[in-house]
Amino acid sequence: xxHFLAVYGLSLLGKTWQHIYISGISLxxxxxxxxxLGIALTRTKRTANIVISxxxxxxxxxxxxxxxxxxxxxxxxxxxxxxALFIYSLLPILRNTYIGMNDVxxxxxDAAKGMGxxxxxxxxxxEVPLAAPVIMSGVRLSATYVIAWAxxxxxxxxxxxxxxxxxxxxxxxxxxxxxxSIPVIILALVVDWLLGKVETAxxxxxxxx
Amino acid sequence: xFLSMEHLNKTYPGGKVAVEDFNLEVEKGEFVCxxxxxxxxxxxxxxxxxxxxxxxxxxxxxNGQDISQMDPVKLRRKIGYVIQNIGLMPHMTIRxxxxxxxxxxxxxxxxxxxxxxxxxxxxxxxxxxLDRYPSELSGxxxxxxxxxxxxxxxxxxxxxxxxxxxxDPITRESLQDLxxxxxxxxxxxxxxxxxxxxxxxxxxxxxxxxxxxxxxxIASPDEIxxxxxxxxVENLIGKDRLIQARPSITTVGQVMLTNVASITPxxxxxxxxxxxxxxxxxxxxxxxxxxxxxxxxxxxxxxYNFKTATSVGDVMHNDVFYVKSDSLVRDTVERILKRGFKNxxxxxxxNKLVGIVTRAALVDIVYxxxxxxxxxxxxxxxxxxxTAAADQGGDAK
Numbered sequence: 001x002x003h004f005l006a007v008y009g010l011s012l013l014g015k016t017w018q019h020i021y022i023s024g025i026s027l028x029x030x031x032x033x034x035x036x037l038g039i040a041l042t043r044t045k046r047t048a049n050i051v052i053s054x055x056x057x058x059x060x061x062x063x064x065x066x067x068x069x070x071x072x073x074x075x076x077x078x079x080x081x082x083x084a085l086f087i088y089s090l091l092p093i094l095r096n097t098y099i100g101m102n103d104v105x106x107x108x109x110d111a112a113k114g115m116g117x118x119x120x121x122x123x124x125x126x127e128v129p130l131a132a133p134v135i136m137s138g139v140r141l142s143a144t145y146v147i148a149w150a151x152x153x154x155x156x157x158x159x160x161x162x163x164x165x166x167x168x169x170x171x172x173x174x175x176x177x178x179x180x181s182i183p184v185i186i187l188a189l190v191v192d193w194l195l196g197k198v199e200t201a202x203x204x205x206x207x208x209x
Numbered sequence: 210x211f212l213s214m215e216h217l218n219k220t221y222p223g224g225k226v227a228v229e230d231f232n233l234e235v236e237k238g239e240f241v242c243x244x245x246x247x248x249x250x251x252x253x254x255x256x257x258x259x260x261x262x263x264x265x266x267x268x269x270x271x272n273g274q275d276i277s278q279m280d281p282v283k284l285r286r287k288i289g290y291v292i293q294n295i296g297l298m299p300h301m302t303i304r305x306x307x308x309x310x311x312x313x314x315x316x317x318x319x320x321x322x323x324x325x326x327x328x329x330x331x332x333x334x335x336x337x338x339l340d341r342y343p344s345e346l347s348g349x350x351x352x353x354x355x356x357x358x359x360x361x362x363x364x365x366x367x368x369x370x371x372x373x374x375x376x377d378p379i380t381r382e383s384l385q386d387l388x389x390x391x392x393x394x395x396x397x398x399x400x401x402x403x404x405x406x407x408x409x410x411x412x413x414x415x416x417x418x419x420x421x422x423x424x425x426x427i428a429s430p431d432e433i434x435x436x437x438x439x440x441x442v443e444n445l446i447g448k449d450r451l452i453q454a455r456p457s458i459t460t461v462g463q464v465m466l467t468n469v470a471s472i473t474p475x476x477x478x479x480x481x482x483x484x485x486x487x488x489x490x491x492x493x494x495x496x497x498x499x500x501x502x503x504x505x506x507x508x509x510x511x512x513y514n515f516k517t518a519t520s521v522g523d524v525m526h527n528d529v530f531y532v533k534s535d536s537l538v539r540d541t542v543e544r545i546l547k548r549g550f551k552n553x554x555x556x557x558x559x560n561k562l563v564g565i566v567t568r569a570a571l572v573d574i575v576y577x578x579x580x581x582x583x584x585x586x587x588x589x590x591x592x593x594x595x596t597a598a599a600d601q602g603g604d605a606k
Contacts, residue, residue: 118282205249
């Protein structure tokens with residue numbers, strides 16, 4: 001263990017950073033894209049079914065295959081990896097945003113509208129705050145997926161902790177496989193815990209305690 | 210006319226007619242109840258007033274202005290809106306909920322804080338509640354907040370969609386009192402949707418009965434009770450209430466006995482006792498020379514004070530409970546019965562004693578109501594001696 005860290009420590013740090021970078025950007029893009037889309041979909045129910053079906057379909061493509069598909073279009077490296085992971089991150093966020101927004105008590109939306117809120121005010125002041133916990137659990141799910149699958153991105157030359165794992169597989173070296181996998185697991189758990197904190201912070205208070 | 214609705218029609222896609230040729234004129238300060246079974250179009254009609262729904266044809270005017278020409282968002286901020294499910298925002302404090310519309314109207318923070326305090330006082334809840342969340346309040350308290358939320362921005366018209374439907378009967382009754390009081394005090398115009406005829410009769414100054422999208426009758430509560438326009442309205446009122454209808458419009462003056470045993474305060478107790486004996490009653494009403502009610506005198510008072518006091522004025526009770534001759538029996542019967550009085554003096558608008566209502570007279574009313582003997586008058590012959598303070602015979606005056 002100490003020996004492993006002594007030899008690979010520095011490179012481990014670098015790869016971990018790459019891993020965080022790839023997953024972070026993919027997830028960030030996913031949130032920026034899927035949350036507004038999910039909100040927009042609640043206004044047009046018919047389109048919503050189609051869009052969510054497409055997102056579900058994209059989710060079923062095997063991760064490795066999706067990464068491979070990216071090569072002819074975007075080449076190899078970080079960019080195609082981020083795009084592939086971004087596509088994966090969409091569905092949980094999109095679906096949870098849609099469900100969360102739809103689950104807001106209709107009488108509250110009715111009250112908001114009836115008291116003279118514009119549709120935008122109703123979304124910002126009422127619907128999004130109340131849907132926040134559901135949206136955030138979608139984000140947490142996506143984050144876990146993206147961090148796990150980012151390990152595969154090394155396959156198309158994007159770097160990250162997957163490099164250790166693939167090297168270990170090629171060289172039959174279990175220490176490298178473990179040296180890559182364990183940090184991925186820790187990373188996923190830490191990020192999930194952090195996002196849990198964010199979720200609590202975003203969940204609106206509904207009582208004094 | 211403050212609010213006028215002309216030839217309103219609402220047809221849903223698919224051809225279902227929800228409202229058909231609805232016409233209504235509402236004066237400022239009226240309390241209008243829309244009543245009907247579910248699917249009668251009452252809520253649909255109400256929701257057209259704040260443009261939550263768009264009519265297929267017809268016009269709605271507020272203060273002469275066609276609301277279809279107004280910005281719906283601005284219109285709704287001027288119209289209070291109270292819904293059955295209360296609809297308080299669970300993630301906002303009571304203060305934020307009350308000042309929701311003022312905040313949309315961009316009032317200053319000071320003004321909003323002050324308004325929140327005024328409003329919570331208006332519904333008899335403590336100021337500490339302002340910083341609580343809706344989930345920490347009972348259903349009845351929540352709907353009180355729901356009501357003042359609709360008043361906080363000085364809205365002139367308040368729309369209420371079965372606001373008390375989900376509350377227990379006792380809470381409902383106290384909220385009915387509250388809204389009636391607020392409406393009269395603040396001069397608001399209220400459109401109140403309900404399916405409860407009791408509620409409509411209690412609250413409304415004007416009742417609009419609807420069935421299947423059509424108006425069956427528009428009338429005051431008394432008129433509805435006396436002259437239901439058709440069988441539907443009759444059924445909606447119910448047989449029981451039709452029986453009550455008679456006492457409900459009878460005034461106290463019509464049922465009271467007029468020959469009252471009374472005495473003036475300057476008379477001696479000896480004389481009072483003699484009057485009681487002659488008229489076979491156990492108490493006397495005391496009036497001044499002009500006939501204005503001053504108090505009453507009980508046989509026990511004479512018994513206790515016969516040695517020490519001399520005149521009626523020395524021992525009489527000043528705190529006498531009375532009713533006005535033009536008040537409705539419906540409103541007074543319950544009070545009389547509840548307080549357990551054997552009899553209650555009746556005064557005119559100048560506080561002059563004009564008669565007395567005895568429990569025996571109430572028996573007549575209930576008897577008439579149940580068996581519908583229309584010609585029966587509250588004859589004094591029916592009054593039994595032990596329940597009547599005033600009995601047959603000459604007036605003491």
